[in-house]
Amino acid sequence: MSLPSLARESEKKQQEDADLYARLYRFLYLIRRVEEEIARVYPTDKIKSPVHLSIGQEAISVGVCAALRPDDIVFGTYRGHALYLAKGGDLNRMIAELYGKVTGCAKGKGGSMHLVDVQHGVMGTSAVVGTTIPNAVGYAYALKYRQDDSIVVSFFGDGATEEGVFYESLNFAMLKQLPIIFVCENNRYAIHSFQAARQSNTELVERVRAYGLQAERIEDGNVLEIYTRTNEAVQAIRASQSGPVFLECMTYRWREHVGPDEDFHLGYRRRSELEPWVRNDQVKRLARLAEPDLRLEIERGVESAIQRAFEFAEASPFPDASELYTDLFKES
Amino acid sequence: MDRTLLYTEAVREATDQAMEHDPSVIVFGMGVDDPKAILGTTQGLAEKYGPERVFDTPLSEDAMTGVAIGAALAGLRPIHVHIRMDFLMLAMNQLINVAAKNHYMYGGQQHVPLVVRAMIGKSWGQGAQHSQALHSFFMHVPGLKVVAPTTPYDAKGGLIQSIQDDNPVLFIEHRLLHFLKSTVPEDFYRIPTGKARIVTAGKDITLVGISYMQLECFRAQRYLEEVGISAEVIDPIWLSPLDIDTIANSVSKTGRLCVVDNAWLTCGASAEIVAQVTERLQGICRVQVRRLGFVPVTCPPTPTLEELFYPNARTIAAAVYSMVHNRHDWIPNERADLKSADFKGPF
Numbered sequence: 001m002s003l004p005s006l007a008r009e010s011e012k013k014q015q016e017d018a019d020l021y022a023r024l025y026r027f028l029y030l031i032r033r034v035e036e037e038i039a040r041v042y043p044t045d046k047i048k049s050p051v052h053l054s055i056g057q058e059a060i061s062v063g064v065c066a067a068l069r070p071d072d073i074v075f076g077t078y079r080g081h082a083l084y085l086a087k088g089g090d091l092n093r094m095i096a097e098l099y100g101k102v103t104g105c106a107k108g109k110g111g112s113m114h115l116v117d118v119q120h121g122v123m124g125t126s127a128v129v130g131t132t133i134p135n136a137v138g139y140a141y142a143l144k145y146r147q148d149d150s151i152v153v154s155f156f157g158d159g160a161t162e163e164g165v166f167y168e169s170l171n172f173a174m175l176k177q178l179p180i181i182f183v184c185e186n187n188r189y190a191i192h193s194f195q196a197a198r199q200s201n202t203e204l205v206e207r208v209r210a211y212g213l214q215a216e217r218i219e220d221g222n223v224l225e226i227y228t229r230t231n232e233a234v235q236a237i238r239a240s241q242s243g244p245v246f247l248e249c250m251t252y253r254w255r256e257h258v259g260p261d262e263d264f265h266l267g268y269r270r271r272s273e274l275e276p277w278v279r280n281d282q283v284k285r286l287a288r289l290a291e292p293d294l295r296l297e298i299e300r301g302v303e304s305a306i307q308r309a310f311e312f313a314e315a316s317p318f319p320d321a322s323e324l325y326t327d328l329f330k331e332s
Numbered sequence: 333m334d335r336t337l338l339y340t341e342a343v344r345e346a347t348d349q350a351m352e353h354d355p356s357v358i359v360f361g362m363g364v365d366d367p368k369a370i371l372g373t374t375q376g377l378a379e380k381y382g383p384e385r386v387f388d389t390p391l392s393e394d395a396m397t398g399v400a401i402g403a404a405l406a407g408l409r410p411i412h413v414h415i416r417m418d419f420l421m422l423a424m425n426q427l428i429n430v431a432a433k434n435h436y437m438y439g440g441q442q443h444v445p446l447v448v449r450a451m452i453g454k455s456w457g458q459g460a461q462h463s464q465a466l467h468s469f470f471m472h473v474p475g476l477k478v479v480a481p482t483t484p485y486d487a488k489g490g491l492i493q494s495i496q497d498d499n500p501v502l503f504i505e506h507r508l509l510h511f512l513k514s515t516v517p518e519d520f521y522r523i524p525t526g527k528a529r530i531v532t533a534g535k536d537i538t539l540v541g542i543s544y545m546q547l548e549c550f551r552a553q554r555y556l557e558e559v560g561i562s563a564e565v566i567d568p569i570w571l572s573p574l575d576i577d578t579i580a581n582s583v584s585k586t587g588r589l590c591v592v593d594n595a596w597l598t599c600g601a602s603a604e605i606v607a608q609v610t611e612r613l614q615g616i617c618r619v620q621v622r623r624l625g626f627v628p629v630t631c632p633p634t635p636t637l638e639e640l641f642y643p644n645a646r647t648i649a650a651a652v653y654s655m656v657h658n659r660h661d662w663i664p665n666e667r668a669d670l671k672s673a674d675f676k677g678p679f
Contacts, residue, residue: 109438116441118438134398134399137402139406172390172399331498
């Protein structure tokens with residue numbers, strides 16, 4: 001390659017990196033700030049829904065979803081705010097849903113634990129651990145059946161890997177070579193119970209490899225690494241060069257299991273566990289990587305979007321009484 | 333020309349026609365493509381439609397129910413087959429927490445067009461875990477539909493209706509009904525959801541029989557004719573939604589209601605029907621009610637005890653006689669033409 005074309009290549013690469021950093025930062029910052037705002041408003045009791053905040057865990061949803069197309073599909077968990085937003089879910093409708101308003105993404109019938117945005121491929125989240133894993137697999141079956149090149153990503157926590165349905169789902173996905181990525185957000189705690197107190201073998205990737213899946217662990221919550229690994233898996237699956245892939249992403253929940261506060265006073269975990277994750281905060285890291293002017297623009301844009309979303313939720317009406325009876329069945 | 337089919341053939345034909353009609357219909361479950369083909373109900377479908385549309389599954393009822401729901405969310409219309417209803421206990425999380433909930437919980441944005449075929453066993457020692465009839469579990473939960481056709485005609489029309497429904501439907505088959513033959517049109521027809529059928533008109537009592545017990549009620553009606561009691565036999569067909577109008581109208585005429593469930597009584601379909609009818613008719617007319625069903629114990633395999641576990645045409649007739657005459661001194665002698673055709677082993 002000639003020197004000028006090398007220079008062009010390098011310039012192009014720099015621009016791509018800058019675009020990626022900006023995109024990742026926008027979502028990381030958005031999610032962190034939305035969650036902080038929810039925590040701030042929570043004591044007013046205007047949010048009438050139990051919230052499981054994603055603070056500290058944003059990098060997984062953001063890194064994975066950055067590698068997806070708009071027509072790719074995600075299924076998640078009750079700790080689903082980050083996933084919903086990272087996949088492009090509408091912020092106004094999310095906050096309205098938390099407020100129980102009719103303008104919410106599920107008209108006030110889902111709540112924080114059941115965010116949905118079908119248009120953006122957010123197919124739902126479940127309060128019952130592990131429950132959406134086979135739904136994601138079934139969706140992937142339908143995509144393969146229709147020869148659609150979209151893929152599905154199933155998000156779940158470390159606790160879900162103790163459910164029988166997890167292994168049943170891995171087996172079927174592998175058996176049928178389905179276009180799916182399993183993403184375990186391992187924050188080491190199921191509510192207050194430590195992973196090693198629950199699992200005879202905490203080497204999750206080994207357990208998964210036993211089913212024949214390609215499985216990798218990403219140790220440090222590095223959003224760029226999560227993005228890169230996901231992107232590789234996505235490309236391989238889309239090109240039909242790979243069956244299902246499993247990614248275990250280590251992470252840490254900064255706040256309590258449910259609710260807006262910290263919970264280190266309970267004594268089930270030490271604050272010293274949190275400290276390396278705070279030092280390694282991906283929101284701050286990407287803030288440093290983003291181009292300064294663009295960073296400010298992103299932050300300003302996010303702050304005003306959040307303000308508008310809470311105003312939208314406040315101003316929206318509650319559902320009419322007649323809504324109680326609608327939506328039980330789809331009328332054919 | 334009238335054509336008769338076995339119940340199993342009617343189920344097979346309904347599935348075949350629905351699959352031909354709509355490429356989004358798929359069938360899976362343990363054994364759907366094996367040589368026995370779920371008692372013939374899926375015979376030839378794998379060959380005709382290929383392994384992507386008709387496939388055997390791992391022994392993973394929980395995940396496979398979830399897979400069915402996920403496929404339905406993506407626009408397919410899966411039929412998930414369970415050769416015994418008892419296995420549905422492994423699928424409850426997905427059926428109750430997902431299939432029944434998604435349309436409402438997501439504000440109407442998602443729907444789950446899913447059919448779950450589940451079979452109830454009886455006789456020849458099938459025992460505790462191959463004979464349960466758990467339809468009331470599913471009737472209890474809003475968001476599910478439950479159909480339990482008795483005749484081959486309703487089995488075909490009801491299955492097509494269920495497959496074309498945009499919501500989850502539990503399609504309940506009784507193993508002994510599989511041997512039943514009746515007229516089944518060749519057309520691709522449907523029966524209406526939530527509509528009961530008056531099988532025989534009568535004036536002294538309304539006799540409601542659920543699933544296989546419909547057959548025993550029909551036989552009981554014939555025994556009752558011998559003693560001048562005219563029974564109006566109703567087949568609810570659909571348990572959810574339940575056609576309480578048809579049943580209550582009949583009871584307002586007969587003044588008596590006997591519900592015979594192919595299940596235990598406590599918190600069951602019979603309790604629901606009696607409660608709804610009495611709520612509807614109290615203060616309007618006097619109503620005498622009675623329920624019959626499984627003895628409240630675990631189903632025993634030994635024939636002498638198993639015989640006592642189930643109501644039959646003669647015990648139903650005797651119960652109705654006692655309601656009408658307030659006397660307990662009659663039970664019909666068994667007639668060869670009204671004898672129950674139990675499953676003959678060995679397996």
